[in-house]
Amino acid sequence: MDVLAGVAADAATMAKINRLARGEKPRVLDMFSGAGGISLGFQRAGFRIDGALELDALAARTHATNFHGTDPDLLELHARSRDMTKTEPDELVAELGLGDAEGAIDVLVGGPPCQAYARVGRAKLREIAEHPDAYKVDPRGNLFLRYLAYVKTLRPLALLMENVPDILHYGGHNVIEEMVETLSALGYDAKYSLINSAFHGCPQMRDRVFLIAYRRELNVAVRFPKATHHMKLPPGYAGTRAVALRFVDLIGGAGYVQANLGDASLPFAVTAEDAIGDLPAIKGTSVKRGARRFSKESWVPYRTDREIGPYIAKMRDWPGFETDGGVIDHAIRYLPRDHMIFREMRQGAEYPEAHATAVGIAQREATRLGLREGSAAYLALYKSIVPPYDISKFPNRWWKLRPDFPVRTLMAHIGKDTYSHIHWDSEQARTISVREAARLQGFPDRFRFCGTMNPAFRQIGNAVPPLMAAALAEVMHGSLVEAAVRLASAEAIFDGAEA
Numbered sequence: 270m271d272v273l274a275g276v277a278a279d280a281a282t283m284a285k286i287n288r289l290a291r292g293e294k295p296r297v298l299d300m301f302s303g304a305g306g307i308s309l310g311f312q313r314a315g316f317r318i319d320g321a322l323e324l325d326a327l328a329a330r331t332h333a334t335n336f337h338g339t340d341p342d343l344l345e346l347h348a349r350s351r352d353m354t355k356t357e358p359d360e361l362v363a364e365l366g367l368g369d370a371e372g373a374i375d376v377l378v379g380g381p382p383c384q385a386y387a388r389v390g391r392a393k394l395r396e397i398a399e400h401p402d403a404y405k406v407d408p409r410g411n412l413f414l415r416y417l418a419y420v421k422t423l424r425p426l427a428l429l430m431e432n433v434p435d436i437l438h439y440g441g442h443n444v445i446e447e448m449v450e451t452l453s454a455l456g457y458d459a460k461y462s463l464i465n466s467a468f469h470g471c472p473q474m475r476d477r478v479f480l481i482a483y484r485r486e487l488n489v490a491v492r493f494p495k496a497t498h499h500m501k502l503p504p505g506y507a508g509t510r511a512v513a514l515r516f517v518d519l520i521g522g523a524g525y526v527q528a529n530l531g532d533a534s535l536p537f538a539v540t541a542e543d544a545i546g547d548l549p550a551i552k553g554t555s556v557k558r559g560a561r562r563f564s565k566e567s568w569v570p571y572r573t574d575r576e577i578g579p580y581i582a583k584m585r586d587w588p589g590f591e592t593d594g595g596v597i598d599h600a601i602r603y604l605p606r607d608h609m610i611f612r613e614m615r616q617g618a619e620y621p622e623a624h625a626t627a628v629g630i631a632q633r634e635a636t637r638l639g640l641r642e643g644s645a646a647y648l649a650l651y652k653s654i655v656p657p658y659d660i661s662k663f664p665n666r667w668w669k670l671r672p673d674f675p676v677r678t679l680m681a682h683i684g685k686d687t688y689s690h691i692h693w694d695s696e697q698a699r700t701i702s703v704r705e706a707a708r709l710q711g712f713p714d715r716f717r718f719c720g721t722m723n724p725a726f727r728q729i730g731n732a733v734p735p736l737m738a739a740a741l742a743e744v745m746h747g748s749l750v751e752a753a754v755r756l757a758s759a760e761a762i763f764d765g766a767e768a
Contacts, residue, residue, distance in 0.1 A: 274506070278486040278756065280513070280748060281372050282424065282426070282484060283355070283372040283484055283694075284372055285375050285426050285614050285685060285755050286426070286487075286752075286753045286756050286757060287338040288375070288749055288753075289375065289426075289633065289749055289753035289754075290569050290750075290753040290754050290756070290757035290758075294315060294317040294427070295315075295316045295375040295376050295427075295675065295746065295749055296316075296317050296367075296373070296374045296375045296376070296565050297311050297316045297317065297319060297374065297375070297376045297378055298319060298320050298321070298322070298362075298367075298374045298376075298423070298425075299318065299320070299321040299322070299378050299379055300310075300321075300322050300324065300353065300376070300377065300379030300381070300416060300419065301322070301324045301379040301381055301382070301412075302328070302329075302332050302376065302379065303320060303323060303325070303328045303332070303382055303731045304328050304329075304332060304335075304712075304716075304718060304728040304729065304731070304732050305321070305332040305336060305637075305732070306330065306710070306711070306712070306732030306733040306735050306738055307336055307378045307379065307380075307431065307733045307735075307738045308321065308332065308378075308738075309335070309577040309712070309716070309735040309738065309739075310341040310733070310734075310735040310736065310737065310738025310739035310740075310741070310742050311378065311572055311738060311739070311742040312336070312452060312589070312741045313587070313588065313735065313739045313742070314739050314742035314745075314746050315562050315636070315742075315743075315745065315746050316376065316742060317506035317552070318336045318367040318715075319365070319373075319374060320347065320361070320362070320367060320368055320374075320400075320715060321333075321336070321347065322351050322353055322356065322361060322379075323351065324350055324352055324353070325350060325728075326350040327719045327720040327724045327728065328719075328728050328731070329347075329348055329349065329350040329717040329722075330348040331343075331717065331718050331720075331728055332347070332348075333346075333347035333348035333700070334717055334719060335347070335590075335716055335717060336415060344364070346365065346366075346657070347371065347710055349364070352502045353416075353419075354412070354414060354415060356553045357422075358370055358418065358419045358422040358423050359422060362374070362423070364705065365434075368476030370422050370423055370425050371423065372420075373423060374423055374425055375425060375426045375427070375749070376426065376427045376428065376429070376477055376745070376749075377419060377420060377423060377425040377427075377428040377429075377439065378424050378429040378430075379416070379429075379431070380430060380431035380432050380733065381412040381413050381415070381416040381430070381714050382432075382434075383414055384583060389674045402698060404653035406550075407701050413444070413448070416748065417431075417448075417451060417452075417455070420452070420456055420457075420471040421454060422636075422715070423768060424456075424484070425484075426455070426465060426483065426484050426487060426749060427481070427482065427483045427484070427487075427489075427745055427748075427749060428480075428481070428482050429479065429480070429481055429738075429741060429742075429745065430448070430461075430479070430480040430734050431445075431477055431478070431479055431480075432445070432477065432478050433477065433478070433539040434476050434477070434478055434509060434510070434513040435462060436512070437463070437478060437510075437513045437514070437516050437517055437522075438480055438513065440517060442765070443476055443517060443522065444459075445461045445480055445524070446517070446522055446523070446524055446525070446689055446699055449482075449523075449524035450712070452482050452504075456483040456484055456485050457484055457485060457489065457634065458482060458483055458485055458489070458490075458491060459480055459481065459482035459483075459491065459524060460476055460480070460481060460482075460493075460503070460524050460526045461479060461480040461511060461525060461526065461527070462478070462479055462493045462525065462526045462528045462530055463477075463478050463513060463514065463522055463525075464476070464477060464478075464479055464493065464528045464737070465502065465506070465510075465528070466734045466736070466737040467498065467500055467539075467675045468496040468497070468498055468499065468528070468529075468538070468641070468734050469497055469533060469736060469737050469740045470498055470502075470539055470580070470709075470740070471539065471734045471736050471737055472496050472538070472539040472540060472543060472544035472580065472675045472708075472709055473675055473676050473677070473678065473679060473709055473710065473711075473734060474502060474503070474506055474675050474676070474677060474678065475536075475591075475678045475679070475734060475735070475737075476506060476509060476678070477515075477737075478517065478756075479493070479514075479741060480524075481493070481741070481744075481745060483748065483749075483752075484646070484761050485758070486755075486756075487748075488752065489748045489749075489751075489752050491526070491750065492744050493528060493529065493741070494526075494529070494741060494743065494744050495529045495531070495738040496529045496530055496531030496535060497531070497535065497740075498531065498534070498535055498536050498537065498538045498539065499530065499531040499532060499533055499534075499535040499536070499537065499538070500537060500538040501764070502553065513635050517671075537538070538674075538675045539580045539674075540671075540672060540673050540674055540675060541670045541672050541674065541675065541676050541693065541709070542672035542673065542693075543578050543580050543581070543710050544580055544581070544584075545571075545579070545701075545705045545708045545709065546575050546672070547571045547572050547575045547712075548571065548572065548596070548702070548704060548705060548708070549571070549572055549597055549599060550572075550694065550696070550697050551599070551601055551699060551702065552603075552696075552697060552698070552699075553601065553604065553608045553611060553697060553698040553699030553700075554606075554608050554698065555602045556601055556602070556699075557603060558603045559701070561600040561721055562598065562663055563597045563703070563717070563718070563720035563725070565597060565598050566715055566717055567598070567600065567683050568595055568596070568597045568716060569595050569596060569597075569599055570595040571585075571592075571594065571595055571596075571640050583713070583736075584708055584711075584712075584713050584714050585714055587713030587714075587715070587716075590713040590714070590715035591715060592713075592715060593715070596704045596714050597673065598703040598704045598707070598718065598725065599702045599703070599704040599705070600652075600679070600702055600703055600704075600722060601687075601699050601700060601701070601702045602686070602687060602699065602700060602722065604699070606653065606654065606656075608657070608698040608699070609627075609631065609654065609698075610623055610626055610654075610656075611629045611669070611691055611695070611698040611699060611700075612690075612695045612696075612698040613626050613629075613695070614626055614628065614667075614669045614691065614695075615669065616669050616670065616671050616672070616693050617668075617669060617674075618667075618669050618690075619664055619667060619668055620656075620665065620666045620667040620668075621660045621663060621664055623656070623667045623669075624655065624656060624658075624660050625658060627654055627655040628655055630649045630654055631650060631654040631655050632652070634650060634654065637648050637651055649704065649757070653656060653723060656695075664686060665689070666688055666689065667688040667689070667691065668688075668689050668690065668691065669691040669692075669693060670690060670691060670692060670693040671693060672693045676709050677689060677690070677691060678730060679706060679709060679730045680729045680730045680731075681727050681730040682726075682730065683706060683726040683727070683729065683730045684723050684724065684726045684727025684730060685723070687699075687700035687701055687706070687726065688700060690706070690709070692705075694701075701727060703718065703722055703725050703729070706726060706729045706730070707729050710729050710730075710732055710734050710735075711730065711734040711737070712732070712735060713735075723733060726735045727737075758765050759765070
């Protein structure tokens with residue numbers, strides 16, 4: 270019994286509380302885990318990663334390799350891809366050997382996609398709170414409903430959810446606010462915030478919505494981390510945030526907490542050069558066609574002529590992923606058409622300027638070769654230099670990094686191309702490498718991605734920045750341990766009085 274909150278904790282919940290009060294690590298199950306950005310952050314903050322669920326086979330193997338890779342049998346068990354819509358929570362924890370469903374885990378984390386949410390809404394969410402199999406009525410399924418079914422069955426002490434800002438106004442719904450209401454019906458106190466990772470030591474301006482919830486028996490006030498860095502976001506980011514938060518006010522946002530943005534007394538945000546400046550130069554023109562695989566033969570040492578700042582030190586010396594003096598996945602795409610454009614682009618330039626640069630190069634080359642404008646030879650040259658994308662439709666498709674500024678959001682699309690992150694060094698004339706993308710997302714240098722270049726890029730772009738996850742996890746760890754000690758002490762006092 271929590272004598273402070275006045276809410277009785279059942280035996281399974283009390284057993285979890287007593288574990289934490291004894292100093293044991295909170296056990297995490299990562300849903301929609303991908304490569305493991307959230308898992309990595311929670312592990313850094315003192316949690317134990319007991320399992321994950323991921324549909325993509327390569328991402329599932331990446332997660333297993335990095336969190337269960339020391340035991341071959343455990344590796345294969347955890348590397349299996351699993352479909353959440355076909356995997357029941359009690360079946361999953363039994364398969365992973367985690368014990369009975371209600372006692373298996375302490376914290377559930379993940380970011381269920383919000384596709385097709387608009388057809389669900391509050392009524393269906395309330396139904397799942399009362400009847401966990403209700404999602405089966407709709408054969409198309411919905412991953413939010415499945416996530417709630419896992420919450421209802423596993424009854425974690427706490428949970429973390431992550432999603433894109435659009436979830437605050439998806440299909441006319443403030444999805445997260447509706448999740449707060451539904452979680453309340455399931456016995457949780459929940460709050461959410463819109464947080465940009467650049468304010469928390471990540472070299473990337475990435476806005477995401479985070480929801481934290483605790484079982485009501487814990488009597489914990491939901492808190493979010495304070496900013497460790499400060500900057501003024503560019504107009505595009507500020508505008509996106511304003512749109513998302515406008516819907517919070519219009520549709521309802523009682524569960525919303527304003528993110529801490531710090532002030533100018535804090536260090537400036539981690540920059541692109543702070544994050545990847547020590548990685549070896551690669552001449553874009555030196556790359557040949559072919560699949561990029563990450564083997565020991567591709568290992569390259571760090572540069573020795575660059576200062577190692579705090580961020581690079583974290584990437585090299587992350588506990589459990591300490592460096593061996595270099596990296597094996599510092600590989601880039603073969604882009605023979607674009608090196609001249611990359612070289613002449615201005616730092617910070619976007620696609621319209623890149624296109625204009627390309628047109629200028631083509632005209633200059635045509636003049637040098639004496640080609641008549643409109644001739645077949647001229648048109649062939651023009652086509653070989655100038656990208657075909659409409660500048661009115663793809664204004665943000667290309668972007669050349671600024672070394673003195675955080676980078677833009679890394680997204681899953683980098684699995685198809687990396688024009689959104691062109692290296693600032695004109696001499697190299699290239700887009701970023703797999704390891705540079707991993708660094709900018711916050712993965713340590715010994716973290717291994719399974720598959721070739723494209724799936725590795727996709728796994729990186731889909732991930733939550735581990736340092737952002739760690740900032741949230743540290744707050745949650747403190748709250749959980751404090752509550753567990755308080756409740757365990759209260760139970761001991763209550764039991765003593767009963768005796």
